[in-house]
Amino acid sequence: MSLIRACFLLSTDSLLCCRMYAPLFCVCLAAVSFVAADVVDDCKINSERVSASEQAVLxxxxxxxxxxxxxxxxxxxxxxxxxxxxxxxxxxxxxxxxxxxxxxxxxxxxxxxxxxxxxxxxxxxxxxxxxxxxxxxxxxxxxxxxxxxxxxxxxxxxxxxxxxxxxxxxxxxxxxxxxxxxxxxxxxxCPPDESHLSVGSILLIVFAVLIGLYIIGGFLYQRFVVGAKGMEQFPNITFWKELGNLVADGCDFVCRSQPRSSETAYRGVGDDQLGEEPEERDDHLLPM
Missing domain, CATH: 2.70.130.10 (Mannose-6-phosphate receptor binding domain)
Structure with missing residues (x-):
């Protein structure tokens, strides 16, 4: 910071600056010249040392x-x-x-x-x-x-x-x-305007941009390089189809309250558990 301040104070005599500090100082002088349009140095604060905050306000x-x-x-x-x-x-x-x-x-x-x-x-x-x-x-x-x-x-x-x-x-x-x-x-x-975008909003915007680039770039590649037609132009169409099926199966497994078909519960085979069998009629076997 002291070197930059020296550049600022001696910027009216660039030749002397270059002789004293050689190339490094000349680079510093060029940087000061670049920002000179945004520095107010005509107003002189009547104090031994101008604070950084006062100069910032100027x-x-x-x-x-x-x-x-x-x-x-x-x-x-x-x-x-x-x-x-x-x-x-x-x-x-x-x-x-x-x-x-x-x-x-x-x-x-x-x-x-x-x-x-x-x-x-x-x-x-x-x-x-x-x-x-x-x-x-x-x-x-x-x-x-x-x-x-x-x-x-x-x-x-x-x-x-x-x-x-x-x-x-x-x-x-x-x-x-x-x-x-x-x-x-x-x-x-006026105070500087602060960004109203949160970190989450910025991440969502970046994610949306990346998804858009992926779809557009993949579509162009499939169409003009691979020569695909129809739905095959969508990038990695096979992977996304399989992923969709897997997601559907997982949702079906997690979200259904009852299975599709109820299996017969296991029971013992004791006589007390056997129900009455229906009577078989064999009258039709008798000769008429």
């Missing part, structure tokens, strides 16, 4: 990387436009200062940076992600002139990649820890 935002969202807010006669970029800068050129969310006053075009991507925090729950941009421009009068802070609550919506970016409120009537609160919906905040 990586979930990769489909929204550098996308811009706008919303307008009116307060009396004043109107403001807020522009938000996910792990990307809003302004371009020399004016860009790592701003991730800015406020534009409509009347005079005054731009105020609310939060920057180089001071980011991220928190997630079951179906939401809270993205926090800190180190914005300082308040003039409110909140003891502390830097502004933007908090964007991204809620789960499986039907859309991103929509509904709006401002909820600005909490500036506090002594400290003031913030702007925004919200939006996105499918990136």
């Amino acid at each position: 990586n979930r935002l990769a489909p929204l990387k550098h996308k811009r969202f706008e919303t307008t807010f009116k307060n009396g006669t004043e109107s403001y436009t807020y522009t938000f970029a996910v792990c990307g800068t809003v302004l371009n050129g020399t004016k860009s200062t790592n701003e991730g969310l800015v406020q534009n006053k409509t009347q005079n075009g005054e731009i105020t940076v609310i939060g920057r991507i180089n001071d980011t925090r991220v928190i997630n729950g079951t179906d939401w992600i809270l993205l926090i941009y800190k180190s914005g421009e300082k308040y003039d009068k409110h909140c003891v002139k502390e830097p502004r802070k933007a908090m964007v609550m991204i809620s789960c919506n499986k039907k859309s990649l991103a929509e509904g970016f709006t401002i909820v409120s600005e909490e500036r009537d506090r002594m400290d820890e003031c913030f702007y609160l925004f919200e939006m919906d996105s499918s990136v905040a």
Whole structure:
């Protein structure tokens, strides 16, 4: 893992990487380049060491990387436009200062940076992600002139990649820890769909597929290779006929409550057990 992390940190200078670690490191660098599209590294978490869980949450935002969202807010006669970029800068050129969310006053075009991507925090729950941009421009009068802070609550919506970016409120009537609160919906905040197939269902599907391949393959072999016709095209028809007869005999033996023909029970031959024999008439033998 340390080698992969080194590749990631030094990926901007591939020539230096290859000189230091030769072919093995170059292979690692290629692997990092392959997954770079799914890694969000523009948002910098302001801590000595980024945890794996925080980086994983940032990586979930990769489909929204550098996308811009706008919303307008009116307060009396004043109107403001807020522009938000996910792990990307809003302004371009020399004016860009790592701003991730800015406020534009409509009347005079005054731009105020609310939060920057180089001071980011991220928190997630079951179906939401809270993205926090800190180190914005300082308040003039409110909140003891502390830097502004933007908090964007991204809620789960499986039907859309991103929509509904709006401002909820600005909490500036506090002594400290003031913030702007925004919200939006996105499918990136949704938990991954879990498979609803049980192990038994998967085994049944595999078994059905194997049976289908056996019947179709055997039929084609019997027809085009052996040249069989009619029922003889069914694979191993003789075996299945015999198996059917055996199964029928076994079912007949197990399931019948009485045998088909009842045998005469054995008895002794004592005189007391002999019944009266029918009288034989021989009148027809007498002469007429």
